[in-house]
Amino acid sequence: MSVPATFNAFRIHDDAAGYRSGIEAIALDDLAPGEVVIRAAYSSVNFKDALAGTGQGKILRKAPLVGGIDVAGHVVASTDARFKEGDAVLATGSGLSETRDGGYSEYVRLPAQWTIPLPAGLSLRESMILGTAGFTAALALLRMVENRQTPELGPLAVTGATGGVGSLAIDIFTRAGFEVHAISGKADAADYLRELGARDILGRDALSTTRPMDTARFGGGLDNVGGPMLAALLAQTAPYGNVATAGLAASPSLPTTVMPFIIRGVSLLGVASAGTARDIRDRVWQHLASDWKPAHLDRICTRTMSMADLPDVFATMLAGGSFGRTLVTIAGEAL
Template identity: 70%
Template sequence: MHTPADFQAFRIHNDAGGYRGGIETMNTAALSEGEVLVKVAYSSVNYKDALAGTGKGKILRKYPLNGGVDAAGVVVASTDPSFKEGDQVLCTGSGLSETRDGGYGQYIRLPSQWTVGLPKGLSLRESMIMGTAAFTAALAVLRMQENHQKPSMGPIAVTGASGGVGMLAIDIFSRAGYDVHAISGKSDHFDFLRSLGAVECIDRHQLAFSGKPMDTARFGGALDNVGGAMLAGLLPLIVPYGNVAVCGNAGGIAFESTVMPFIIRGASVLGIASAGTPRDQRDQVWQHLASDWKPRHLDRIATREVTLEQLPDVFGRMLDGGSFGRTLVRVGAD
C-alpha cells in the first residue's frame, strides 16, 4: 500500500484569481483517480502543452489540473494486477492535462486501460523524446499503410517539417522505407532535416500551388501538420490512391478544395487524432516505435532538456515560434 506523499507539480488553475500555472506542492491523495500510481521520470513539451500552460488555447476541460500530455515513469502502486511495483510505463494523450492530471508532476495516477508498459527496446527517456509527437507520426504511418500506402507510390511530403512532429516523422517514415520530402519555411534548417533522412527539402515560401483542381502528381502521400492553404494545395498533387494524413492546424482549421482528387485519383484524407487512439492501435504503434520504426536520431531531435521550473520560459518560446526540435522534461529522473 502506497503512503500518500507530498510532491511538486506544475499545476494550472482558472478561477476567481485568473488563469495561471506554476509549481506548487500537492499530495498524491489529490491526484485524478486511476488504478496505477506512477513516479514520473520524464515528460515532454508539445504545442498543446504550451497552449494549456499559458491559457492561450482552450485545452483543459476542468480545473485545477497538472499540465503535460505525456508521462513516463515507474509504478509505485497498482490495484490492477496487470501492473506491479517497479514496472516501467508510459502514457500519452488519453485525457492527460485535459480531463485529468498530466505528466508535469513527480507523481501521476493513471487508469490502467491507458497505461502502456514500456516496450522492450525503449528507455523511459527515449519514450518521452518521442512522446505524443512520435506517436502521432507513427499512427499516421500505420493508418496510411492500412489504407494501402506503399513506398513504391512515391515520396511522402511532410509539412511543418521543422517542428517536433515533423522531425520525428522524417525519421519514422524513412525507417518505414519511404522517401521523405520535407516542407518547411525555415530553410536554415534544411541541412539538419536532411541529416534526419529527408531526401529533398522544399521551402514552403517557394512552393507555388497552381490552384487547379488537379495537377501533376508529385507525392505518393503526405503527413500534414499545417492544414489551411497547405492542405488544399497538396491534395491535387497526390498520386492515385495516395493518402494525406492530417494531424495539425498551424496554418488554419479551414481549407478549400474540390472533390476531384478524391473521385478522379481516389486520394484519401485520414484524420490522425492521437489523444483518443483505441488501446489496440496504441499498443501496436508503440511496438513499432520500439523496433522497426524507432527513430535513429532521437538524441539530435531532443534539442533541449528542462525541469518543471523552466516550463514557463519554454512555453513562451514555443508560442513565439522560437522552438526547434523536441524539449524533454526531466521530472524525477536522476
C-alpha cells in the same frame, strides 16, 4: 516506495482569479483517481501543452489540472494486478491535461487502461523524446499503410518538418522504407532535416498552388500545418495516395474541392492521437520500439529542461520557434 505527503507539480487554474499556471505542492489525493501511481521520470512539451499551460487554446475541460499530456516513469503502487512496483511504464494523451491530471508532476496517478508497459527496445527517456509527437507520426503512418500506401506511389511530403511531429515523421517514415520530402520555411534547417533522412528539402512555396488539381509529385504525406498548404498537398498527391492530417499550426481551414478525392482517389486521413483505442496504441508503440524506431532521437531532442522552465518553452513554441523535441526531466531514470 511510499509517496511523500506533498510533491511538486505544474498545475493549471482557471477560476474567478483568472487563468494561471505554475509549480505548486500538491498531495496524492489532489490527483484524479486511477489504479496506477508512478514516480515520473520524464515528460515532454507538445503544442497542446503550450496551449493548455497558457490558456491560448481551450484544452482543459475542467480545472484545476496538472499539465502535461505525456509521462513515463516507474510504478510505485498499483491496485491492478497487471502492474507491480518498479515496472517501467508510459502514458500519452488519454485525457491527460484535458479531463484528468497530467504528467508534469513528481507523482502521477493513471488509469490502468491507458498505462502502457515500456516496450522492450525503448528507454524511458527515448519514450518521452517520442511522446505524443512520435506516437502521432507513427499513427499517421499506420493509417496510411493500412490504406495501401506503398513507397512505389512516390515520396511522402512532411509539412512543418522542423517541429516535433515533423522531425520524428521524417525519421520514422524513412525507417519504414519511404522516401521523404521535407517542407519547411526554415532554410537554415536543411542540414538537420537531411540528417533525419529527408531526401529533398522544399520551401513552403512548393505547396503554394491554389489550383484544386496540380501535377502529382507526392505519393502522399503528413500535414501538420492545415490551411492552403494542406489543400495544395492534396492537389499534388498521386492517384490513391494518402494524406494524413495531424495539426493546424497555420490554420484550421481547408480551402479545397472534392476533385482530388473523386478524380484521383486521394484519401484524407484524420489522426487524433489522444483518443486512440488501446489495441491500436499498443501496436503503434511496438512499431516505435522496433522496426519504426527513429535512428536520430538524440538529434531530434534539441532541448532538455525542468518543470520550472515550462513557461519559457510554451512562449517560444506558440511564437513559432518550435524545433525538434523538448524533453522534460522530472526524476530521471532513478527509482
